[in-house]
Amino acid sequence: MSAALQVLWSAASAAQQAPRLAAAFQPLIAVVVPSVSAAPATAPSIAAPAATVPGNILATPPAVPSTTPTPTTSSGLDLPSVLLSTVVFATTLAALMIVFLPERTAEQRSRIRSVALGAAVLSLMLTLVTLGSAISLGVAATPDQLHEENASWITHFGFAIHYHLSADGVTLSLLVLSTLVFTSVFLAAWKRQERVRLYCGLLLLLETSVNGALCATDLVLFVLFFAMQAVPLFLLIRCFGADGRERSAQRAGIAVLISSALLVTGFLLVIVHSSAHSSDLAQILTASTPLSTTVAGAGFWLVFTAFALGFVVVPAHTWFLSAAASASSGVSAVIAGVLVRLSGYGMIRFALGLFPLQAQRFGSALLVLAVLSAVWGVLLTLAQRTMRRMVAAVSIGQMSLVLLAVASPNTLSLDGAVLQLVAGGMSSALLLLLCGAIEGRTRNVSLDRLGGLAAQAPRLGGFWIFACLAALGAPLIAGFSAELMLFTGAFPVHPYATVFVMASTAVSTAALLWSVQRVFLGPVRDEFARVRDASTLELGYLWPLVVFLIAFGVLAGRVVPVIGTGLTTLAASLGGAQ
């Protein structure tokens, strides 16, 4: 459905040389939600004249003029300067606290869960307030870095390392995804009785590493947080997973470790050869002497391969399939909903940001990988016999869209890619949490043995249908806006590949929709006659994901410009590259 719309839209956009979807997107949103059309989305970047040269895919001026002061001084919120540190380290503090809490009685276990949930909710709330303030200010008033904490950390060495956290539109959107999914997962684990301290502690450390990596603008700081995933992820899969968890945990752990080692090498190569003598991304990007072609090429492939492993680009996707299938549903939701998207973020922020010329030079290779991932994702989706593996396979297809955007980078496709990361992450997390709920009730993971659940669990069925629609990109849900922008941006650059990926997405999502028929529709089976519908607790962690998916879809016209502000520097470098 959306694929057909997207083809038409892409063709129309290409013909008109539409600059950015945010502009073209407004009339559609205005029809559906009139109030949104009044939003201050007619920003300079959106109103910029369309490019007239087909090859010039950058239609937006690189710099967005800032006419008002930063949120910290003028928004009326006066958020403290340690806001990002609080978002990142609240969960660490909670993890340290629960180490000292006993877990013998139910009350003690409940206390541990409360502390963990409290920290996750605090991070979520702070992130939402920050994003809300950014949206309320509108794109014209939003500076590149909405919030920033920058302090010299290590200066008495060959290069300077900074404690540099910053949150622009891209970071904030993904922070919302991360904190929301983690909060939902903590809620989903509310009835867990075994090894609660270990489970919550590891999840909290994992959240710290993800949020820290999202905010880090220093290369060493980023690797520090990124590599911190390895141990919690490994133990969460290994200790709390299902059949095959030993192998899955090992493969996931090794994947993260290899990614980290490649990142360390790639980043150090850049730092050593850069004239900035610093690991701060901003300083490296503004260094006086550019990297030599050889160094930049080597750095690009090291960094790209590192993120491709986490980004589940075919053929480096196998760890993800087994991890998503073997881990507990909450951990699966984190892996598919957050960790994979973090690698996507790294791909855009670092692989593309540090090496824009190389990304364009090797664009064809990336394109081949994107198409391969899309096609392979479809085949995998069709071949799966369990719900979780099918959802994971759909995620591989979703990530191929982001790779397509990286292979054909322009502001429109990249805006779409970031929104796709958020939308795909939420829909995957929702689907995987639902998988856990269904598996818990039916004691069954095979699609062939399920059916007729809608009669007993209509609410679960409704959530599943919504999640499938979100994954396929139905209108008014975040995925629609994301795919629309992404395809519109990519089509003028690589039309055939875009159509190919779009077709793959359509088939993949059709297979996902078929799962509604296989799991929920059809005659009621006797063995599932006692299956109960979604409980209040389940509604409590499923609804927020639904609400945010709709919110990001309906308010896309206001969110996308904020995301766009985070891509101005990247857009400028890409413009320079052209």
Next chain:
Amino acid sequence: MIASSSTGVGVGVGLGLLPALILGGGALVCAAVAVSRPRMRPSLYRWFTVLAAAGAFTASMIELVSLRPDHNGVGLVAYSGGLMVDRFHVFGTVLVLLVLVLTVLGAETYLRRSPARAGAFCALLQLSAAAAVMLVAQREMAAFTAAFALLLVCLVLLTAMTKTSGPTAEAAFRQVLVGGVALATTVYGLVLIYGATGTTDLSRLDSGVRVDGPLVTVGMALVVIGLLAVIGAPPLQSWMRDTQETTPGAIAGFSSALGAVTGTTVLLRFAVEGFGAGSSRWMLLVTSVAVMAMLTGAILALRATTVRRLIADLSIAQSGFLLLAVGATGRGIDGTVASGPIALLFALMGAATAVVAALLLAGIFDAAGLPPGIAAYRGVGRRAPATAAFLSLALLSLAGLPPLAGFFGRVLIAESALNAGAGWAVAIAGVAMVLAAVAVLRWLMAMYAEDNGEAPFAVSTTPLTSRAAAWTAAGLGVLVAALAAPLIALANGGAGALH
């Protein structure tokens, strides 16, 4: 003001030697008391050793202040440049003292089990530390050889004295053999260098008549091989594996950490002040050994079936990283001097504390009656959560995983090596890092994800002092990472004294 004495023993020289003298004096007192009053309480020896260490530390600080180091951090040049009391020496001394204090506090379990040997044990610890402190300051070949021999003898005696079984005796014997080979190799190497250059002062090697000849190259290689024995790097790593597997945790930790600290700092002084920073022969030699050590240790760690063997293999891999820093001393790609010395000094803090912590904690489990095999460690995380958590921290730091000190050390070393043009070695280091981390994850899996029923063991049988020392040592891995900035600044000051 730089005090300089080329003839007699003046106040300055006395002050320069004070830390080693205090430790040596402490050793003598312990030995004398042990002989004259054999029934003395073991804890007295322990606290006396701590006191001596505190005295040596104070003396080091006085050195730092009263010798008024010049802008290069050199406070005293004595015996025609043979003895250098500089910030580098002070840094090395403090590291040695840290290892000594952690060891002596963590050795409570051993001292309670063998109270009659407490005096000799503490005397040997102090004497080893004194030899190490002397070595770090030496640039004169003869004095260097004497201090090196003393260190080797003390370490061998420590292993031999604590023998409790056949394997321990075998380890001690092997250590004697390896130590002998190391000493002989080093002496031959120094003799060849002397023959080629005509001086026994390392700082004057450059003025030698045939400094670029094959004789110096062979001499250099022999010296490096000899010192590798102390560090526990291939091809002379076997003693370390045996010692770490068979001796009490405190002894094993002390030998390994002291060896790493002394061996690498001495090599660094040789590299910078002897052969000249950036010597291509030196870099190739040391980097090749480093790569071999990293890969050997990491691959062996993957197959480790006992926790002691795992720690030993990780130590070997770690020694490879430290050697990588020793090789990164020349002018870098970016035009500045490669920061290998700074990276080494900083990494040593994390490395030494991690090795000591891991072996002390393994010793606690041993004393609690837990067999060392991986099967016995299943479920330890649930049954002894605090000790298991600290052991995990120490192992993760040894493997170089963030956010612990080992990670920072490795990043700094990798940057220095890349800058020095050893990109190939950094690539291999990345592989080794992944392998080492996988080996540790395997053990974490056993400790936290698996269960082995309720095999009886109780870590509470270990004295509180030992446990506190082990936990502190493991916690230092976190602290060193948290205080990376000031500690790197200190390391910068220490490394800056080398010239």
